Amino acid sequence: MNTVFKNHVLLHPNSLGNNLSNWLSSYGGSGLIKALQQPEAIIPLLKEAGLRGLGGSGFPTWKKWQAVAQQGSDTDKYLICNGNEDEPGTFKDAYLMSRSPNQVIEGALISAVANGTNRIVFYINPEQDKALASMREAVVQWQASELLQRTEAVTGKSIEFQVMASSGHYIGGEETAAIESVEGKFPFPRGKPPYPAQSGVNGCPTLVNNIETLANIPHLLRNGAHWFQKLGKGLSSGTKLYCLSGDVLYPGVYELPMGTPLSELIYIHGGGMLLEKKLKAVFTGGVSSTILTPKDLDVPLDFDSVRIRGSSLGTGAMIVVSEGTGIVRQVTEYVNFYAHSSCGQCPSCKTGTYYISQLLNRIDTGQAGNQDLDTLINLCAILPGSGRCHLLDGAIKIVDSSLFHFKDEYQHSLSHSFNSKAKTEL
Amino acid sequence: MRSSSNMSDHSGLTYTQALNNYLQLKEFPARELDMDEQQLLNTFHPDYRSETITTLNVGPNKGERCHTQLAELLQADSRIDASDLAGVRIEETDVLVIGGGGAGCAAALTAAESGARVILATKLRLGDSNTIMAEGGIQASVQKQDTLQAHYNDTWKAGYKLADKTLVKQLVTDGPETIRWLIQQGMQFDLDSAGDLLTRRAGGTSASRVVHFRDYTGLEMMRVLRESVYNHAAIEVRNYAPAVELLSNESGHCAGAILSSLEDSHFLQIKARTVIIATGGIGRLHLNDFPTSNHFGATGDGLVLAYRLGARLRDLDSFQYHPTGVAYPVHLSGTLITEGLRSAGAYIINAQGQRFVDELKPRDIVAAAIIRECREGRGVAEQDFRGVWLDTAGLENRNPGILQQRFPKLVQLGLKSRIDIRKHPMLIYPTLHYQNGGVIIDKNGQSTVPGLYCVGEVSGGIHGRNRLMGNALLEIISFGRKAGADAARQRQNRGHKKITLDHISRLRRELMQNHMPMQFSSPLLFPDYTRRAEADDDPEQPDHPGMFDL
Numbered sequence: 001m002n003t004v005f006k007n008h009v010l011l012h013p014n015s016l017g018n019n020l021s022n023w024l025s026s027y028g029g030s031g032l033i034k035a036l037q038q039p040e041a042i043i044p045l046l047k048e049a050g051l052r053g054l055g056g057s058g059f060p061t062w063k064k065w066q067a068v069a070q071q072g073s074d075t076d077k078y079l080i081c082n083g084n085e086d087e088p089g090t091f092k093d094a095y096l097m098s099r100s101p102n103q104v105i106e107g108a109l110i111s112a113v114a115n116g117t118n119r120i121v122f123y124i125n126p127e128q129d130k131a132l133a134s135m136r137e138a139v140v141q142w143q144a145s146e147l148l149q150r151t152e153a154v155t156g157k158s159i160e161f162q163v164m165a166s167s168g169h170y171i172g173g174e175e176t177a178a179i180e181s182v183e184g185k186f187p188f189p190r191g192k193p194p195y196p197a198q199s200g201v202n203g204c205p206t207l208v209n210n211i212e213t214l215a216n217i218p219h220l221l222r223n224g225a226h227w228f229q230k231l232g233k234g235l236s237s238g239t240k241l242y243c244l245s246g247d248v249l250y251p252g253v254y255e256l257p258m259g260t261p262l263s264e265l266i267y268i269h270g271g272g273m274l275l276e277k278k279l280k281a282v283f284t285g286g287v288s289s290t291i292l293t294p295k296d297l298d299v300p301l302d303f304d305s306v307r308i309r310g311s312s313l314g315t316g317a318m319i320v321v322s323e324g325t326g327i328v329r330q331v332t333e334y335v336n337f338y339a340h341s342s343c344g345q346c347p348s349c350k351t352g353t354y355y356i357s358q359l360l361n362r363i364d365t366g367q368a369g370n371q372d373l374d375t376l377i378n379l380c381a382i383l384p385g386s387g388r389c390h391l392l393d394g395a396i397k398i399v400d401s402s403l404f405h406f407k408d409e410y411q412h413s414l415s416h417s418f419n420s421k422a423k424t425e426l
Numbered sequence: 427m428r429s430s431s432n433m434s435d436h437s438g439l440t441y442t443q444a445l446n447n448y449l450q451l452k453e454f455p456a457r458e459l460d461m462d463e464q465q466l467l468n469t470f471h472p473d474y475r476s477e478t479i480t481t482l483n484v485g486p487n488k489g490e491r492c493h494t495q496l497a498e499l500l501q502a503d504s505r506i507d508a509s510d511l512a513g514v515r516i517e518e519t520d521v522l523v524i525g526g527g528g529a530g531c532a533a534a535l536t537a538a539e540s541g542a543r544v545i546l547a548t549k550l551r552l553g554d555s556n557t558i559m560a561e562g563g564i565q566a567s568v569q570k571q572d573t574l575q576a577h578y579n580d581t582w583k584a585g586y587k588l589a590d591k592t593l594v595k596q597l598v599t600d601g602p603e604t605i606r607w608l609i610q611q612g613m614q615f616d617l618d619s620a621g622d623l624l625t626r627r628a629g630g631t632s633a634s635r636v637v638h639f640r641d642y643t644g645l646e647m648m649r650v651l652r653e654s655v656y657n658h659a660a661i662e663v664r665n666y667a668p669a670v671e672l673l674s675n676e677s678g679h680c681a682g683a684i685l686s687s688l689e690d691s692h693f694l695q696i697k698a699r700t701v702i703i704a705t706g707g708i709g710r711l712h713l714n715d716f717p718t719s720n721h722f723g724a725t726g727d728g729l730v731l732a733y734r735l736g737a738r739l740r741d742l743d744s745f746q747y748h749p750t751g752v753a754y755p756v757h758l759s760g761t762l763i764t765e766g767l768r769s770a771g772a773y774i775i776n777a778q779g780q781r782f783v784d785e786l787k788p789r790d791i792v793a794a795a796i797i798r799e800c801r802e803g804r805g806v807a808e809q810d811f812r813g814v815w816l817d818t819a820g821l822e823n824r825n826p827g828i829l830q831q832r833f834p835k836l837v838q839l840g841l842k843s844r845i846d847i848r849k850h851p852m853l854i855y856p857t858l859h860y861q862n863g864g865v866i867i868d869k870n871g872q873s874t875v876p877g878l879y880c881v882g883e884v885s886g887g888i889h890g891r892n893r894l895m896g897n898a899l900l901e902i903i904s905f906g907r908k909a910g911a912d913a914a915r916q917r918q919n920r921g922h923k924k925i926t927l928d929h930i931s932r933l934r935r936e937l938m939q940n941h942m943p944m945q946f947s948s949p950l951l952f953p954d955y956t957r958r959a960e961a962d963d964d965p966e967q968p969d970h971p972g973m974f975d976l
Binding site: 088127170246247248249250251274275322324325326328329333334336337340341361364365366413416 | 507508509511512513514515516676677920921923924925926931934935938939
């Protein structure tokens, strides 16, 4: 276990625990103090380190920060620490917040120093009671801390914390939807532009960062960009919290170097396949779920390598599916999830996800004909990009990905359907 | 008989010797009980045999005590795999009720009356259940001289003060209303000449509180419920469709079940907002090799399904052995003889013609006392049966005509076997009757898994570690109705986002991690008599519950 242990940063024993003074006496504080000494050096450091958004986008964090930092400092600026995670198979942010809230809060304060974000909102899925309680507890301790006063002195603004439960809708995790939520409205995603960096909560510049991204920042400042780069494998930087679930012996959250091969995650850390069945597919979790197959076992799990395989790393959730599971059924469940989660704002998304879900149900239960598969394929071609947010694209992407890898299963369902039998008899 | 091997250990009188003893005596002196009740239970009650108790290794009750035979089922592999679901027909409903006995019917009717669409799936046919075998009656505090508090105290005390107080309170306060509802449904009860409910007294109680209809109260109840269920437009009945696995949604709520149709061997997936399990008990596992009074379907399926989904169970080492099961004739072995007879004044007499226990003590004491008599050589012991007398003839002598009037079914049963119970006593021996424990529920019958309700014998906590006569029929209707109403209310919730079988992976993972054998599958669905017979022939093969292939 020790070899695994040395890669731990976010889940290192020194990072765990809700007690602020424990945190400050181990890893804590030094990152923020360095930030306070040299505020202008923070964003270049993030750029050099190569930290990317770990909520699924993989967007370089420094670019987001810079966009907010460049806004005038006469108004309030918001930081939404996004812990809404509701994607299938993703549970890392809740894990992090309930066990080690202090590094997240320190990361948020470093953002305040770098970008002037004086209103900090922890936006947490309401079903995660433990995460909510633990963040609230930690925030109270920070509010009384001397470090907060020093930060306020440097930024020249008083810093306000807010821990809020999100609406619990999946779509509430989308950044503009989160902004609507914080404004107290239903989480309808907004069109972009204007980008949140220009006009977010109440028209103020707003930065939306994932919890895991923020948690990395104090460590990055404490140890420097070079250290952070070295943590990753190959060209990637840092570590990643992988959420392993499905048909493996030991599912769970694993902090491993960014770029750890899929096979290592499943067979070494996950203890191998349940009942020693054959691996059939891995669904990666996130806004745009996609499928990896056994031939991708060697893929390093980082944003770019996974993208080259026509898939995406997403939130780092890996849902492992063994031989014997019906892919069409599995995809149907995903699309049902999207159809259920659509906010209904864009007609193409509202009706599109529902229609695809119906088609898939028909195909899966053997009631579809060839024309239904053609319709499905057509929808996958015309629907993407027609919604304000990425929900519809996400639904299409998983269908597309499954059609690409497992078209034979769709055709098998069709050839065994009642409709096609009726046709051949005629 | 499977229990024959145990019998040769104990001496006793032959059936004929004992019958002669009985016929010569006019008076039956009562022998003083020479040990205290706890000692009696410790020494002779089957629950107290430590070799049949094990500790659970997986699931929500990990580390707790459980009967070995039940533990084998709770820790067995699932009967299905995710691959079995490819292409399976899917149906949707608001409330899925699993089990077609009294509790299931009461739940289905109430849910449907509250506006929900209901599917009621049952392993055999609607009404095939232990409910129809309930003879004695229903406890409900309906008499002027009785109080709810007295009913509460009796139930609480009989359960060794281990029951869940909230549940007992709800049970007793719901009693009169439950009887009213049953009458509204059309159920008949025995009435006095003024048209008031007649009651009798149950063992271990302080008042005459059991309302009844002849000696087939449960059958009458089922007759009415069955008709109501079939006539309700919002309830769809699926006969011969046992549930083999539950489904859960993305956050672990119960979201339906997989049924296995016995008629066409197909699986069927039912998506439901809520599921009510009313599958009854475990008698057909023949714990400790006892005969059972239970229906053929009582194989503990509901316990297994709920446990896998994460529901906590309780009192898994506590079962009720009804003192008076038929011991002779052998083909009726285990059949229940109602406690009503003892309520009416029938004695229990050993082979030497002595009374040895107060017949109206709680069931576990009386059962332990009977087992003791037999084990200490004061019972009838033949090659394939053993027992003591239930003195029906003496009761008839003291109250001429009472048997035909109040226990017509029993008289009929005797005559069919050429025994006139008005002239001869009946040979009886304790029979495995009731599972005291079960799924932990709240006052709406909801288990620790949201969206999963458990009512009737499958639930635990109402009776503590021993149940009073008549409280089971009350429980199934009272809690069945509560669960039905609450489940119907939950249909307003947002639907499930994702339907999964994740709990099966969790189970398999735990079994593998604990190095448990995985060669057996559960739920059992049907008793494994053929396997057991084979196992008896082959001494090498361990005796275990196995899989009955569909």
